[in-house]
Amino acid sequence: MSRxxxxxxxxxxxxxxxxxxxxxxxxxxxIRTWSRASMIxxxxxxxxxxxxxxxxxxxxxxxxxxVGHRLGEFAPTRTFRGHVGRSDRTTSIR
Amino acid sequence: xxxxxxxxxxxxxxxxxxxxxxxxxxxxxxxxxxEEAALPGNPRVRELSEEELNRLRGALDRSGxxxxxxLRRDVQMNVRRLIDIGSYRGLRHRRGLPARGQRTKTNxxxxxxxxxxxxxxxxxxx
Numbered sequence: 001m002s003r004x005x006x007x008x009x010x011x012x013x014x015x016x017x018x019x020x021x022x023x024x025x026x027x028x029x030x031i032r033t034w035s036r037a038s039m040i041x042x043x044x045x046x047x048x049x050x051x052x053x054x055x056x057x058x059x060x061x062x063x064x065x066x067v068g069h070r071l072g073e074f075a076p077t078r079t080f081r082g083h084v085g086r087s088d089r090t091t092s093i094r
Numbered sequence: 095x096x097x098x099x100x101x102x103x104x105x106x107x108x109x110x111x112x113x114x115x116x117x118x119x120x121x122x123x124x125x126x127x128x129e130e131a132a133l134p135g136n137p138r139v140r141e142l143s144e145e146e147l148n149r150l151r152g153a154l155d156r157s158g159x160x161x162x163x164x165l166r167r168d169v170q171m172n173v174r175r176l177i178d179i180g181s182y183r184g185l186r187h188r189r190g191l192p193a194r195g196q197r198t199k200t201n202x203x204x205x206x207x208x209x210x211x212x213x214x215x216x217x218x219x220x
Binding site: 060063065066069072073074076 | 175178179180181182183185
């Protein structure tokens with residue numbers, strides 16, 4: 001089931017404050033966040049956001065057609081290095 | 095065999111079923127189109143006159159349904175967008191794996207294709 005329209009999109013408040021500040025200052029610094037569930041808003045386009053993958057903050061440059069997706073979609077949490085004994089296509093990290 | 099919506103050729107089924115071979119026409123659109131075409135007595139495609147066929151084609155055109163090449167291109171573009179923006183779902187499409195969190199330990203055969211044998215795979219014992 002999709003989220004009720006009444007509530008509006010979820011974005012962590014602190015993140016949104018930092019995004020607005022960065023846009024006003026047109027600063028290009030990476031905004032680090034742990035809030036993978038936050039929706040990407042139009043205001044974020046052009047910024048680089050460091051999305052936590054459980055270990056590091058993956059820098060994600062936000063483009064226009066990313067709006068509406070969640071930040072976490074762009075920072076994979078798993079690294080699959082192939083199965084045991086499979087020589088072809090192993091160690092191909094996403 | 096009659097030509098409806100470009101290359102598609104239905105046969106000797108009832109019209110409502112037959113036009114569902116067109117990519118993008120399912121039960122719902124089919125029903126609407128057949129009603130609009132006003133064919134008397136739920137006929138099979140081979141029983142249609144040329145004039146009735148044209149009415150059917152017209153009804154399908156006017157239905158506003160996106161079908162065949164256009165629909166395939168739309169789907170293709172949606173997938174390409176997911177891949178281009180580097181999203182998780184795009185990644186799964188690239189890998190040919192299910193994109194909506196389904197399990198892949200077993201099942202997911204539709205997306206992954208036929209089973210491939212894995213050397214020395216041990217049976218799960220009881």
